[in-house]
Amino acid sequence: MRKTAFILLCSALCFLSACKEEGADLRPGLYVDHDIIEAFGGKEVRISGQASCYAGFDSFSITCAAWKINDVTDLSGHKPVVWNFDYTLVVPADATFPQYLTVTATDVHGTEMKKMLTIRYAPATTAPFVEGLQPQMAVDYDTVQHQGECTLSATLYGEDRLTSAVVEIPDVDFKQTYDLKAREEKIAWSCMFTKIGSYPMTITVNDNSGNQTVSEHLLIVMIPEKADPVEDYPYLWAFKSNTKESDYIFGFYQYMSRRDDYCYDVTVYAETDDTEFMFAPKRETNGARKFGQSPYVEGKVISMQDKPDYVIGYKPGQGYWGLTVDLRNQIITKWEPDYAGADKSQLYVSADWNSWTFDAMQAGATPYQQQIDVTIKKGNQYFCFATATDWTHMWRVWNADGDMAGWWFSEDGAGDGATLPAITEDVQANISFDTAIQWCYIKKK
Numbered sequence: 035m036r037k038t039a040f041i042l043l044c045s046a047l048c049f050l051s052a053c054k055e056e057g058a059d060l061r062p063g064l065y066v067d068h069d070i071i072e073a074f075g076g077k078e079v080r081i082s083g084q085a086s087c088y089a090g091f092d093s094f095s096i097t098c099a100a101w102k103i104n105d106v107t108d109l110s111g112h113k114p115v116v117w118n119f120d121y122t123l124v125v126p127a128d129a130t131f132p133q134y135l136t137v138t139a140t141d142v143h144g145t146e147m148k149k150m151l152t153i154r155y156a157p158a159t160t161a162p163f164v165e166g167l168q169p170q171m172a173v174d175y176d177t178v179q180h181q182g183e184c185t186l187s188a189t190l191y192g193e194d195r196l197t198s199a200v201v202e203i204p205d206v207d208f209k210q211t212y213d214l215k216a217r218e219e220k221i222a223w224s225c226m227f228t229k230i231g232s233y234p235m236t237i238t239v240n241d242n243s244g245n246q247t248v249s250e251h252l253l254i255v256m257i258p259e260k261a262d263p264v265e266d267y268p269y270l271w272a273f274k275s276n277t278k279e280s281d282y283i284f285g286f287y288q289y290m291s292r293r294d295d296y297c298y299d300v301t302v303y304a305e306t307d308d309t310e311f312m313f314a315p316k317r318e319t320n321g322a323r324k325f326g327q328s329p330y331v332e333g334k335v336i337s338m339q340d341k342p343d344y345v346i347g348y349k350p351g352q353g354y355w356g357l358t359v360d361l362r363n364q365i366i367t368k369w370e371p372d373y374a375g376a377d378k379s380q381l382y383v384s385a386d387w388n389s390w391t392f393d394a395m396q397a398g399a400t401p402y403q404q405q406i407d408v409t410i411k412k413g414n415q416y417f418c419f420a421t422a423t424d425w426t427h428m429w430r431v432w433n434a435d436g437d438m439a440g441w442w443f444s445e446d447g448a449g450d451g452a453t454l455p456a457i458t459e460d461v462q463a464n465i466s467f468d469t470a471i472q473w474c475y476i477k478k479k
Contacts, residue, residue, distance in 0.1 A: 064139050064147040071135075072156035074243055075127045076195045076217050082120040085139035085147060090115050092142045098135045098153075101126050113142055127195045127215065131155035157243030158194035164237055164249040165189045171251065172331050174258040175230050182230075182255045187222035190214070192241040200238045203253065205231075227255045254330050261336040262323065264361040267315040270298045272357065275312040275326065275347035279319055283410070283463055285475035287317040296362035301371045301471040303354050303400070310347025313359050325359065327366060335359055335366045354402075354470055373470035376402045383408070383465060395467065402470035407479065410461045 066083035073079050081096060090113030095106040103123060117139060132154040139147045166188045175182040190196055196214035201223050203209075208225045227233065237249040270290040273279070279286050290300040290313065302311060313325040313335075326345035328334040338344045348366050350357065356371040381404050382392035395404035462479040 064137065064149050066137060066149050066151060069149075069151055071151060071153045073125045073129075073131075073153055074155060074158055074194050075125055075129045077125050077158070077193075078122055079125055079153065080120070080122050081135070081137065081151070083118075083137070083149075085117045085119070087115060087139070087141045087145075087147070089113075089141045089143055089145075091117050091139055092144075093140045094119060095138045095140075096121055096123070096135060097138070098133055100133050101129060103135070110142070125153070127217075158192070158241060158245060159243075160193040161245040161247045162190055162192040162196060162239040162241050163247060164239065165191065167237075167249070167251055169251060170331050170333065171253055172259070172328075172334070173227060173253050173255045175227070175255050177257065180228060182227045183224060184227065184253055184255075185222070185224045187220060188237060190219045190221065190239050192217050192239070192245070194241040194243040194245070196239060196241050198240045201235065202238070203233050203235045205233045227253075230255050230257070256330040259328055259330070259336055259338070261364065262339055264296060264337070265315070265323075266296050266361075267298075268292060270300075270313045270315055270325075270359060271317050272300045272302060272311050272313050273317075273319065275310045275319070276308065281477055283461065283476040283478060285466075285473060285477075287314075288471075288473055290359070293358070296360060298359045298361075299356065300359075301354065301356050301373075302350070303403075303468055303471055304350055304352055305399075307352050308349060309352070310349050311357065312345070312347050325361065333366050335361065335364050371470070373402065376470040380404075381467060381469075383467070395465070398466055398468075400468075400470070403466055403468045405464060405466045407462070407464050410457055410463050410476075412457055412459050 064083070064085045066081065068081075071079055071081075085091065085094065091109045092113065093106060093109055094117055095104070097104045105121065105123075109117065119137075132152055135151040135153055137149040137151065141147075167186065171184075171186070173182045173184045190199060195217050196219050198214055199212040199219070199221055201208070201210045201212075201221070203225055206225060206227060210223050212219070212221050231254075233253045233255065235251045235253050237251070239247045239249070269292050271287040272290055273287050277286070288300060288302065290298040293299045298313070304311075312319075314321055315323050318324075320342060323337050323339070324342065324345065325335050325337045327348045328336050329344065329346050333348075335348075336345060348357070350368045354371055354373055356369040358365075358367045358369070360367075381395045383395055383406055393406060393408070395406040397403075398405040464477050464479055466475045466477070468474070
């Protein structure tokens with residue numbers, strides 16, 4: 035009898051356990067990641083957390099009467115016992131602080147769980163910025179009307195809403211002020227100039243958090259430059275325009291790789307601040323095309339073959355530089371190359387293809403240059419740089435273990451050797467090999 039009663043009791047307990055409501059083991063409650071949120075007008079605010087209950091939820095809402103926020107989610111269709119929420123709202127641009135946001139989770143029985151969040155003011159820390167203008171800009175001067183008109187526009191951005199912008203050109207007493215209200219604004223202005231010259235211009239932008247940006251520009255009023263049409267060449271050549279091509283046996287023209295449409299890269303070494311570079315699609319200093327810099331606008335690349343002396347050489351400054359020439363957008367830019375891995379090991383050169391002998395090069399003017407004085411024999415047309423007698427390709431290098439470490443560009447960028455001009459008599463020359471820019475100069479002594 036006792037055994038039967040015990041079995042019945044266990045069965046009843048199992049039945050009760052099976053009928054236990056799903057989710058009854060959950061700890062009910064409403065949890066939000068942050069009770070206090072710092073914001074400013076126009077900022078995106080994220081509210082996330084979790085609500086849980088035994089019965090299941092009927093609805094979930096986030097409300098703020100002052101900001102006219104009343105976002106309600108109907109959950110009656112599937113009555114979740116756990117509701118994970120991740121809500122993003124944009125603070126009104128004209129918001130006042132502090133404000134209170136109510137998060138409410140209502141279960142199927144009408145029981146509410148509420149959480150009140152405080153949103154208080156904290157200013158933006160990122161200053162506004164200006165887009166759409168170059169540091170230097172050309173203004174065409176009409177020699178008949180004796181004036182030049184500048185019409186410009188810019189887009190302004192701010193983390194907080196923008197409040198004002200001022201465009202000033204002090205040398206012509208130009209000042210224009212704009213009242214702004216949004217985080218992104220566009221402004222435009224026009225100014226007339228009566229004289230050729232350079233005119234500094236500033237754009238001062240303020241936001242609601244007290245941040246300010248002063249963008250500085252230079253307007254260059256000049257006679258119009260009618261640049262020649264451009265082509266998308268397979269590659270370009272860079273050369274030092276203030277040196278003589280006749281002084282070089284090899285290396286005067288330095289190969290430039292085509293990075294993109296109309297866009298070419300090269301890494302150069304400028305001996306002094308006055309070293310000038312120009313660019314051409316063929317190894318000709320005055321060929322069908324020669325690109326250089328405008329004498330008026332720094333960094334503006336142009337070609338004017340009807341006035342070959344008009345274009346000047348680009349001066350990057352003393353040292354190693356990467357240069358990018360964008361023919362379509364008429365821009366020359368410089369950048370600092372990464373030559374930390376340049377090979378500084380001992381190099382040997384064979385100045386005579388037929389001799390099968392190598393001579394050690396000496397350290398040059400920089401840590402990455404090695405030089406040697408040689409006599410180039412009549413009829414010789416080949417060179418090889420190596421630490422072993424293998425000249426399958428020109429300018430091949432080995433590491434300390436004797437393994438091949440890399441190939442250098444040859445004159446056509448393919449790494450398949452370089453051919454010298456015909457040597458009609460013995461020539462005294464200096465060979466300078468630069469492992470930072472992966473190039474070789476052979477100059478007459």
